[in-house]
Amino acid sequence: MSATITLKQSMARSSDVVLKIVQYSLMIAGLFLVLGFFGNFSKSTLSAGLLKADPSELSAADETSEVVAESEAAAPALSPGMQGALDYVTRRYRVSQEALEPVFEVAQMIGKERRIDPLLIVAMIGIESGFNPFAESPMGAQGLMQVIPRFHMDKVPDGAGDKPFLDPETNIRVGVHVLQEAIRRRGGLVAGLQYYAGSSDPEGSYASKVLAEQERLKNAVRRSSRSNA
Incomplete structure (x- = not known):
């Protein structure tokens, strides 16, 4: 009788351990999913921001820098x-x-x-x-x-x-x-x-x-x- 009780208690403890392992595994998997979602969201947001930038504005900024550099080089002291x-x-x-x-x-x-x-x-x-x-x-x-x-x-x-x-x-x-x-x-x-x-x-x-x-x-x-x- 006591052996049967001991066996049941051991099985219960084993089930608890397995359940906790499964719970921790699910938590970790969920955490990775969340991190992956936010990482992809940040990348897509950054890409969208770059795509929305007016190419003419970027080109104008580059041209302005080039003109300033050329004028400084061209002007003899x-x-x-x-x-x-x-x-x-x-x-x-x-x-x-x-x-x-x-x-x-x-x-x-x-x-x-x-x-x-x-x-x-x-x-x-x-x-x-x-x-x-x-x-x-x-x-x-x-x-x-x-x-x-x-x-x-x-x-x-x-x-x-x-x-x-x-x-x-x-x-x-x-x-x-x-x-x-x-x-x-x-x-x-x-x-x-x-x-x-x-x-x-x-x-x-x-x-x-x-x-x-x-x-x-x-x-x-x-x-x-x-x-x-």
Whole structure:
């Protein structure tokens, strides 16, 4: 009799153990199902959010970053000497630095490309137009370096636009080209400057003005160098 009771008690305990194991297994399986559901839900939500994003907005952001990077790379920093000359010209011609900086950057760049003193370019601009990019003479000379379009259209680079001689970079580029041709033809800087101006003055008054302005610019550069030393 006691053996039968003991056997029944053992079977009951075994059943309880099995039941608990089954319950724990079901709980664990349920937990994994819940975690899997939320994981898939998060992924689908993120994917949906990316799909809903306007491709044009993403493209615009990329383009903006590229433009900023390109503009920073394209803008050449003025040398200390050119900065000193810029300060002088700002005071002498009463033109803002913001307006003059692009002109000086182009003069520096083209001077390096064409192996000509950028201060000579700046001096010519001062004498020719007073740094007015829209200046026009009675003879039809236009822009910073007062180039006459009908004589020099062959020197205008492709894609320069409808009014290339009013564009500062194009005007300076063509003006320097014309000056260097004049120097080669006439055999020297003074004669070349006179030829550039279309002047037959034997005293070379135009060349004297340009060279005097160039010397003032050089003095300004030297003063700037001493003050920054």
